[in-house]
Amino acid sequence: MSTQPLLINGTWRESTGAETFQAVNPATKQTMPDEFPVSPWSEVEETLKAADVAFTTIRSWPGERFAAFLESYANIIEARTDSIVDLAHQETGLPVEPRLKNVELPRKTNQLRLAAAAARDGSWVNATIDTAAGIRSQLAPIGPVAVFGPNNFPLAFNSIAGGDFAAAVAAGNPVIAKGHSSHPGTTRLLAEAAHEAAQATDMPPGFVQLIYRTSHQDGAKLVSHRLLGASGYTGSRHAGLVLKEAADRVGKPIYLELSSINPVFILPGALLERGDALAEEFSTSCLMGAGQFCTNPGIVVLKAGTEADQFVDAVSAAFAKATPGTLLSGGVEQNFRAGLVALQRAGAEVLTGNEPADSGRFCYANTLLKVTGDKFLENPHGLQEEAFGNASLFVIASDEDQLARISEQFEGNLTGCFYTETKGKDDALYDRLAPIIRQRVGRLLNDKMPTGVAVSPAMNHGGPFPATGHPGFTAVGIPAAITRFAMLQCYDNVRPHRLPPALQDRNPGDMWRRIDGSWTQSDV
């Protein structure tokens, strides 16, 4: 059986590399039959050259062209739903229904269509016109984008179909997708669909390309290459920081989503009012998908007291009772266990779980840990270690002052949640704690678990380092996510007929533009 081909410069072809790898079905621990290539640098370089040629062709194309591609792609994916979700299920252990078929795949095609609509509409370019000074500016595509997808969303964040891909394409860039090694087959199926959509909509050969794996060193060369415009990376902090360093050194934008423990504060009034319901809500959220979400609630802060004890007991019981989900891979299980060991070394005690579960698949018992506020404050850094999986840590503060001091110790996170009593009993404490957490998270929630990440223009799936590399950008949400893959281009005294359509006097459509300080859909 031969190795699966790569998609380079519009052609599916054999890799020249000697090394290969195979996916493993995490629900059976069986190695899957297909072999996938590890690309040598020469192949990565070929994708860069082809993407550069493609970019030269498409950089002045109207958004309509990219919209057509994205919509065609969404349609093809939908027509192949069953084969895609079936293979994704085999490679990730995630349930076909509802997760892959009814949630993640529709989320992805919806995202592709929203990106298409934004590309067609064009308002995302933030056209700014100063008629008096004769200066006009807009965001414009930055050049070929490398996308590194994560393990935990084989569809919605897939390197060749997910959020970063859709955003990079909507901005008008070619994409070099680097698939995640844990679901190469799913990525191949999606790349086939992308390639067909690209052909159907007359995109140039180097517009969408796929490589499966490279050495870490070649990954760093890719993100810092002169022909590359920018990169998007979702994954582990360690590997992400290696890429970040390489890209930063040469000023190539790289957008990272690295790690987050997503603190949840349940204030005393809320516990008293609806502790049982919250215990259930929390347990469901935390165990969903075996906790393998970037926004999984990995730490819960409570004020000591009877209600807190009852809440902890109720969650412990729910965790003990629930069947642990399947983890995405052997590596995830290994890292999860290492994370739990690190938390214990840092002072956390085990409430439930922390033991091997079903040995026939990758999994580990649903685990809860606990630490006092005093202990947390002794080692706040060590106790913010991410244990990516079906676990959470309770931090029990002695009083309100300690809650505030704990809040001040949080590193950058994607989200922070507050549950408070409905009639205002917790409001004074909220007003004290929320501003502290606000500065440390991208998204602040009330009375809601963080695991859902709506594709909304107002969403921020981002936050301060180390959750991401820059607190001003979001990985989810159209049009904001698109602007990451753009550069600011200003035209000063440029002759009118040479201006790009978005900056000409006549509005090319219904685009929102800022003309002399006011937003309008009118002509100049």
Next chain:
Amino acid sequence: MSTQPLLINGTWRESTGAETFQAVNPATKQTMPDEFPVSPWSEVEETLKAADVAFTTIRSWPGERFAAFLESYANIIEARTDSIVDLAHQETGLPVEPRLKNVELPRKTNQLRLAAAAARDGSWVNATIDTAAGIRSQLAPIGPVAVFGPNNFPLAFNSIAGGDFAAAVAAGNPVIAKGHSSHPGTTRLLAEAAHEAAQATDMPPGFVQLIYRTSHQDGAKLVSHRLLGASGYTGSRHAGLVLKEAADRVGKPIYLELSSINPVFILPGALLERGDALAEEFSTSCLMGAGQFCTNPGIVVLKAGTEADQFVDAVSAAFAKATPGTLLSGGVEQNFRAGLVALQRAGAEVLTGNEPADSGRFCYANTLLKVTGDKFLENPHGLQEEAFGNASLFVIASDEDQLARISEQFEGNLTGCFYTETKGKDDALYDRLAPIIRQRVGRLLNDKMPTGVAVSPAMNHGGPFPATGHPGFTAVGIPAAITRFAMLQCYDNVRPHRLPPALQDRNPGDMWRRIDGSWTQSDV
């Protein structure tokens, strides 16, 4: 005579450091009387702690408070125009009139007032409301900002009064200013005005602070400190990259303006049509302020021919005739000479200048260099070395194909200019070259020298690396420059009374907000 005091936590006080430095009048080479301290790390840390306390106080303040400060500050500066421009003249050698008094100081106070208006209006926060999903987001202050000012604009880019300062304050952040060592007295006068304005408008003590100098190591510690939000740096590439590396490692945004040679293409039709006028326009632009502008036209690309020869001769004559301007410091003169040596080593030949001028002041002859397109293509990197000062390099391409190949070799620049014949004779060549340069510069100009940088909402004073650290941001232009010093904050399901004013249903003023996809000044 004692050392000049620092402004830390609302108080002017002695430095605890032992080391001092003095400014030198570049027009006389005389050391100026005042001594200024080099701050040890303990003092830098004090500013960070004070700024952090100040930020906790002001982070939820309305823009009106920052507007009041900025306007008060602008008024105080104006009232002290004469003393400020007089000292700036002594420290920099820049002429009092028109440069400092009639151009740079009014530019600065205008910038402070535009920043005030933007802070008051609030539209810069980009409030985005998704009513159906219950998700709302806005940009919000990022935390204390360190500003490192450059040598070449003692007023308009001064660390405690210039563009980065105004933008950081308008966003609602405290500022730690690190003055430039070549004009510490001017910076002190401005800091006195800032301090008085802060007191008059009831800002907290750590809101504006000033240190004059630190070790390079402590500068790197400052930009990467956990209490810092972000940094703005304008200056040499080498020192900037050291700061960038430190800040990047811990994910602290740092906005840099590093170096730029600003290619100017004068196409054959334009030379034929108005070569003499262009020679004069170019010479004036390039020699203004002794060429010490970030947007100085440091390289001119021409197609070989009689008109090109005539143009080169005319510019050479103008350069030989004009009295060379005074350079900002001995260091600038030294680097300028080293830059010219490097360009010659890389293959450039001297047309005029390249010799010492008046020995009583820091200066060097107006210098023109020339290289063939063939030579340029042999060593494009070496021939893009910035010689910061009154010099420029002509690149003479053999034909149109070579013009295109030369264009492709340009690194990231702030600006790129094209001069073309007025009736369209050069249009085909423009259409070939401009897209190549477009991708490599922040601002593309037609028939205009790049040295003027209007404070326009549509301005981009930025560009791809190595001109800056990120091609998506501008250092000049309100409101875009403000957004650099902000983080994206999303509110998901947050109870209405807890939302910040910009995100409540009722518009707090005339703010532009994007509600359900449409920009409006109305309420929800």
